[in-house]
Amino acid sequence: MQQQYTELKRNVSLLGELLGTTIAHSQGPEVLEKVELIRHLAKSSRGGDAQARETLIETLQSLPDEELLPVCRAFSHFLNLANVAEQQHTISDSGCPQGPFDTLQTTLSEITKKVSLGDTDQHKVAQVIENLSIELVLTAHPTEVTRRTLISKHVELSDCLSELGACLDNNLCRNEVIARIEQLICQAWHTNEIRNKRPTPLEEAKWGFAVIENSLWDAVPKFTRTLTQLAQGQLGITLPEDYAPVSLASWMGGDRDGNPNVTAEVTQSVLDHGRWMALDLYYRDLDVLSSELSMAPANEALKALTGDHPEPYRALLKQLKADINETILFLEHKIKSRPSSYQDKIRSTSQLMEPLSACYCSLTECGMEVVANGMLLDVIHRLRCFGVQLCKLDIRQDSGRHSDVLSEVTRYLGLGDYAQWSEQDKQAFLLSELSSRRPLLPKHWQPSEEVQEVLDTFSVIAAQDRAALGIYIISMAREASDVLAVELLLQESGCPFKLPVAPLFETLDDLNHAQQVMQQLFDSSWYKGHVGQQQYVMIGYSDSAKDAGMMAAGWAQYLAMEQLIEVGDKYQVEMHLFHGRGGTIGRGGAPAAQALRSQPPGSLSHGLRVTEQGEMIRFKFGLTPVAIQSLSLYASAIIENNLYPPPQPKADWRAAMALLSEHSCKQYRDFVRGNADFVSYFRAATPEIELAKLPLGSRPAKRKPQGGIESLRAIPWIFAWSQNRLMLPAWLGALAGIQSVVKTYGEELLGEMSEQWPFFRTRLEMLEMVFCKTDLWLSEYYDARLVPDDLQPLGESLRSELKEATQFIKKYAPKGSLLSAQPWIRESIELRNPYTDPLNVLQVELLKRTREKANHELDSALMITMMGIAAGIRNTG
Numbered sequence: 014m015q016q017q018y019t020e021l022k023r024n025v026s027l028l029g030e031l032l033g034t035t036i037a038h039s040q041g042p043e044v045l046e047k048v049e050l051i052r053h054l055a056k057s058s059r060g061g062d063a064q065a066r067e068t069l070i071e072t073l074q075s076l077p078d079e080e081l082l083p084v085c086r087a088f089s090h091f092l093n094l095a096n097v098a099e100q101q102h103t104i105s106d107s108g109c110p111q112g113p114f115d116t117l118q119t120t121l122s123e124i125t126k127k128v129s130l131g132d133t134d135q136h137k138v139a140q141v142i143e144n145l146s147i148e149l150v151l152t153a154h155p156t157e158v159t160r161r162t163l164i165s166k167h168v169e170l171s172d173c174l175s176e177l178g179a180c181l182d183n184n185l186c187r188n189e190v191i192a193r194i195e196q197l198i199c200q201a202w203h204t205n206e207i208r209n210k211r212p213t214p215l216e217e218a219k220w221g222f223a224v225i226e227n228s229l230w231d232a233v234p235k236f237t238r239t240l241t242q243l244a245q246g247q248l249g250i251t252l253p254e255d256y257a258p259v260s261l262a263s264w265m266g267g268d269r270d271g272n273p274n275v276t277a278e279v280t281q282s283v284l285d286h287g288r289w290m291a292l293d294l295y296y297r298d299l300d301v302l303s304s305e306l307s308m309a310p311a312n313e314a315l316k317a318l319t320g321d322h323p324e325p326y327r328a329l330l331k332q333l334k335a336d337i338n339e340t341i342l343f344l345e346h347k348i349k350s351r352p353s354s355y356q357d358k359i360r361s362t363s364q365l366m367e368p369l370s371a372c373y374c375s376l377t378e379c380g381m382e383v384v385a386n387g388m389l390l391d392v393i394h395r396l397r398c399f400g401v402q403l404c405k406l407d408i409r410q411d412s413g414r415h416s417d418v419l420s421e422v423t424r425y426l427g428l429g430d431y432a433q434w435s436e437q438d439k440q441a442f443l444l445s446e447l448s449s450r451r452p453l454l455p456k457h458w459q460p461s462e463e464v465q466e467v468l469d470t471f472s473v474i475a476a477q478d479r480a481a482l483g484i485y486i487i488s489m490a491r492e493a494s495d496v497l498a499v500e501l502l503l504q505e506s507g508c509p510f511k512l513p514v515a516p517l518f519e520t521l522d523d524l525n526h527a528q529q530v531m532q533q534l535f536d537s538s539w540y541k542g543h544v545g546q547q548q549y550v551m552i553g554y555s556d557s558a559k560d561a562g563m564m565a566a567g568w569a570q571y572l573a574m575e576q577l578i579e580v581g582d583k584y585q586v587e588m589h590l591f592h593g594r595g596g597t598i599g600r601g602g603a604p605a606a607q608a609l610r611s612q613p614p615g616s617l618s619h620g621l622r623v624t625e626q627g628e629m630i631r632f633k634f635g636l637t638p639v640a641i642q643s644l645s646l647y648a649s650a651i652i653e654n655n656l657y658p659p660p661q662p663k664a665d666w667r668a669a670m671a672l673l674s675e676h677s678c679k680q681y682r683d684f685v686r687g688n689a690d691f692v693s694y695f696r697a698a699t700p701e702i703e704l705a706k707l708p709l710g711s712r713p714a715k716r717k718p719q720g721g722i723e724s725l726r727a728i729p730w731i732f733a734w735s736q737n738r739l740m741l742p743a744w745l746g747a748l749a750g751i752q753s754v755v756k757t758y759g760e761e762l763l764g765e766m767s768e769q770w771p772f773f774r775t776r777l778e779m780l781e782m783v784f785c786k787t788d789l790w791l792s793e794y795y796d797a798r799l800v801p802d803d804l805q806p807l808g809e810s811l812r813s814e815l816k817e818a819t820q821f822i823k824k825y826a827p828k829g830s831l832l833s834a835q836p837w838i839r840e841s842i843e844l845r846n847p848y849t850d851p852l853n854v855l856q857v858e859l860l861k862r863t864r865e866k867a868n869h870e871l872d873s874a875l876m877i878t879m880m881g882i883a884a885g886i887r888n889t890g
Contacts, residue, residue, distance in 0.1 A: 089881030146620025153217035232640035257397035277469035405483035471506035490516030519553030528576035562681030562746035609650035614658035677750030849885030
């Protein structure tokens with residue numbers, strides 16, 4: 014284990030030295046000397062040297078305005094370089110000696126042993142692997158703070174570190190690679206880290222497309238091919254030819270919840286850009302295939318398509334390439350709003366799949382399986398995952414916007430105000446209209462601008478090929494009428510296909526109410542007949558945690574999943590649970606394997622659909638081997654959960670969790686809602702107000718611009734607390750909840766739950782990770798410099814609560830040490846702390862100075878601290 018860390022530290026040290034050289038050349042040796050002094054003081058401070066901490070603070074406070082920006086940039090750049098080294102390390106020979114498929118191979122080996130011993134049924138294993146479904150939903154939530162320009166340099170740096178590991182004994186090779194690393198670091202230093210303006214939804218979508226092009230395009234076919242081979246080789250399971258365990262969707266350009274920048278026009282443009290990029294990638298693939306498939310032997314089916322051509326495969330591919338190129342030119346002109354005579358020829362995946370499948374069958378029949386199972390099969394795997402749209406686009410909208418449409422209609426028709434009706438009356442009206450053959454929307458009615466935008470979105474949906482779209486998500490869904498309203502608007506738009514509509518249950522009350530809502534829907538003969546055997550429901554992690562605290566939200570999510578599975582079984586409907594997780598603990602984030610293995614039994618029986626958000630997309634899928642590793646982790650955990658589900662919680666465990674949830678929620682809300690000074694304290698002690706200056710994403714930080722903390726989105730809420738290292742949303746209330754269990758049931762039950770129940774063990778491990786990232790002295794320093802005297806007692810009480818919670822959780826951690834079961838994560842945090850600490854102290858200084866007097870250059874330095882701390886903490890939103 015230590016050897017692994019040695020190589021990582023060597024790479025981090027090298028990157029740090031080369032960064033130092035760049036700083037010395039750019040800013041002068043004096044600045045580098047000051048940066049080095051600050052680094053050494055921070056390291057000594059972390060080692061417990063109180064005098065070094067005082068000197069560190071004095072040094073940073075005394076920096077003149079003109080030195081703040083380069084010093085902030087130095088530490089921010091180092092943390093980004095450390096992230097590059099760490100990500101590369103996870104896929105290196107020392108960090109992962111068995112390769113990116115290690116987890117999957119280990120899982121399948123264990124299953125093979127159990128099958129041979131008769132402990133596991135071979136047929137069930139085959140069924141579970143055949144039904145494996147991993148649907149990743151890329152979202153553009155504003156936590157990705159690094160510009161695409163810099164990300165591309167970081168990707169090349171990672172490649173260089175891999176090359177460096179391969180030429181340790183070749184000085185000439187090593188010097189050449191180091192020279193390239195130095196060039197890239199210099200390029201990054203002289204590149205503006207901060208975007209000049211917020212990205213548009215289209216730019217966010219292009220960023221998501223780039224992730225697909227740069228890593229997932231290669232990762233998915235490699236993963237699918239290897240999984241198929243492992244299933245055959247280790248378990249003797251032959252998977253079907255059309256096996257497609259991975260699929261992809263996106264919210265970028267489709268998520269209009271509280272984002273006025275996502276319009277119907279933008280959604281159509283994103284769909285066009287996605288198809289353009291997909292076809293461009295396929296064209297490149299077919300170009301390579303054309304050079305490879307030079308063979309003459311072909312079966313009768315292929316000859317029927319190509320005639321007597323001496324090179325039938327090339328002939329078929331040539332026509333395909335021509336049609337693709339024609340469509341690319343059509344889309345280019347459409348995107349640029351230019352007239353053209355080009356035709357839109359390739360609109361559906363089958364137009365590519367059928368001829369390529371014909372080539373595959375011909376090669377196989379003619380004894381050229383080895384060729385068929387090469388690049389051609391990879392392209393077929395890509396088609397099954399990405400289609401011709403690159404990724405399916407989900408549409409998300411707030412339930413209130415649909416209600417607004419119906420209110421305007423009913424008022425125009427003289428029926429009253431829909432929004433004021435009872436739930437029973439709403440359902441009766443909606444079901445009546447859904448069963449009616451006449452249109453609801455009047456011909457000469459002129460809706461308001463906001464309502465017209467909603468209707469335009471439905472028109473865009475209706476005009477698409479079904480395969481281009483994922484599902485329709487209703488945020489803040491509370492009643493059955495919220496779902497029926499969307500079904501009616503889809504019907505009114507003339508949508509020719511059935512688009513799955515998923516209610517998103519977000520708050521604590523909504524999660525508790527989810528079972529009742531779905532029962533009401535399935536009790537409707539119209540609805541049950543319409544949805545058939547499949548229903549999507551989205552579980553909201555972010556807003557439920559913001560509403561009730563992490564522990565209470567976690568239990569509500571667990572119960573909601575259990576109850577939804579029961580409802581599905583009762584009505585014979587497959588319940589597809591869609592997990593709206595974030596990267597951070599406060600938004601449902603946890604190491605993927607633990608999170609999936611701790612879910613209720615049966616919750617993954619119909620696969621996994623999960624959001625991948627912000628910077629976590631880059632950390633988990635930014636490089637091809639990393640993406641394969643992440644898919645391997647997901648696949649292993651899903652297979653294990655379905656074959657060996659976690660235990661059903663015992664009655665006393667449930668009672669304990671109910672009590673824990675009640676007390677933790679009460680304490681959380683008493684602080685956040687019940688304390689009249691809390692909002693003022695929050696805005697003084699964190700950079701919440703200043704965060705709005707950081708041009709992270711296209712979506713506003715608040716659902717309502719004039720709203721208070723209740724309208725603040727979960728992401729900036731979490732982001733702000735992570736900046737001052739209090740990490741409050743991820744732990745507040747946990748202590749009161751756990752202590753209530755100990756007081757009522759005793760420590761023995763708590764220990765039993767920790768040892769035997771993966772759900773509870775995962776909650777404790779999440780707290781352990783949070784406590785390793787919190788820092789009492791830094792939070793105290795924020796308060797001392799930024800918070801008015803009359804509000805400081807609130808901060809003191811929160812830190813006292815944090816300290817007590819940390820000590821309490823330590824008692825239940827293996828070996829009595831936080832993250833002892835996950836030393837890699839602890840090592841990673843400790844590696845960053847000496848570089849994150851100075852940024853925290855600098856941020857306090859910058860907040861104090863900018864709050865006293867506006868200064869554009871100091872604002873830039875402040876934004877750099879936010880970005881650097883985000884890089885140091887890693888999962889910020």
